[in-house]
Amino acid sequence: MKRLLAARNINWRQDGKEILKGIDFSLQPGEIVGLVGPNGSGKSSLIKILSFLLKPTSGKLAFRGIEIAGSAPLDLRRRIAVVFQEPLLLNATVFENVALGLKLRGTAKRDIRPAVEKWLDSLGILHLANRNARSLSGGEAQRVSLARAFVLRPEVLFLDEPFSSLDAPSKERLIEDVESFLHSTKTTALIVSHDFSDILRLAKRALVLIDGRIEAEGRPEELLMGSHSPCVEIFLAHWKK
Ligand SMILES: Nc1ncnc2c1ncn2[C@@H]1O[C@H](COP(=O)(O)OP(=O)(O)OP(=O)(O)O)[C@@H](O)[C@H]1O
Numbered sequence: 001m002k003r004l005l006a007a008r009n010i011n012w013r014q015d016g017k018e019i020l021k022g023i024d025f026s027l028q029p030g031e032i033v034g035l036v037g038p039n040g041s042g043k044s045s046l047i048k049i050l051s052f053l054l055k056p057t058s059g060k061l062a063f064r065g066i067e068i069a070g071s072a073p074l075d076l077r078r079r080i081a082v083v084f085q086e087p088l089l090l091n092a093t094v095f096e097n098v099a100l101g102l103k104l105r106g107t108a109k110r111d112i113r114p115a116v117e118k119w120l121d122s123l124g125i126l127h128l129a130n131r132n133a134r135s136l137s138g139g140e141a142q143r144v145s146l147a148r149a150f151v152l153r154p155e156v157l158f159l160d161e162p163f164s165s166l167d168a169p170s171k172e173r174l175i176e177d178v179e180s181f182l183h184s185t186k187t188t189a190l191i192v193s194h195d196f197s198d199i200l201r202l203a204k205r206a207l208v209l210i211d212g213r214i215e216a217e218g219r220p221e222e223l224l225m226g227s228h229s230p231c232v233e234i235f236l237a238h239w240k241k
């Protein structure tokens with residue numbers, strides 16, 4: 001199968017520190033991959049590089065077999081959506097926050113409202129449509145951030161800890177919604193989570209990033225059963241119990 005996104009020997013150095021080291025990675029169309037690792041291991045940095053928001057110090061990135069050197073063209077960036085670990089919401093209503101990406105893409109005004117309302121409804125936040133997005137709770141803001149990405153129908157979706165501020169029952173429901181969204185739209189996704197059980201649930205393949213290196217990779221359930229280097233064992237021990 002042709003790769004949708006490929007990264008070869010990616011390194012990222014910042015403030016004299018090697019943050020990402022020799023990352024080789026690819027996403028196949030429609031694949032859902034999990035990315036796990038301890039705090040500070042480089043997960044968010046890797047997401048920013050793979051979504052063309054941050055330029056690696058060295059290494060190559062290709063989208064559908066075409067190497068992307070320098071900044072990615074706008075039409076390519078528009079096929080990618082990122083849900084950031086810290087939702088960056090504008091000082092505007094929830095509706096406007098979710099509608100903005102469609103407006104920027106030139107979507108007809110009459111098509112914007114139904115699309116935005118559909119996702120606000122699916123994510124259980126339609127009643128917040130006219131609230132200022134800066135006044136929301138952490139979990140509500142995460143939902144807005146997800147709606148803002150889903151409404152764009154991206155080809156590739158990067159989700160950085162999308163469930164971290166949700167209470168357990170909400171998280172359960174939202175994971176079901178995300179799962180059905182990804183499958184029904186065949187969206188390719190990379191999901192970062194601190195909770196390996198989310199990855200077991202959503203992803204067919206997972207990467208373990210430790211200190212900027214991919215130290216293990218495989219089917220999530222096999223990662224839990226297999227034996228690995230000591231640093232991976234220490235990280236996975238919590239879920240192996
Ligand atoms: N812009 C930056 N300048 C300098 N250092 C940075 C920058 N961004 C990230 N770092 C450092 O790079 C390392 C990896 O950070 P990153 O945010 O990618 O980790 P993470 O795996 O997402 O962590 P977490 O699980 O806490 O979200 C950290 O040590 C962080 O302090």
Ligand SMILES: [Mg+2]
Pocket residue numbers: 043044045085160
């Ligand atoms: Mg992070």
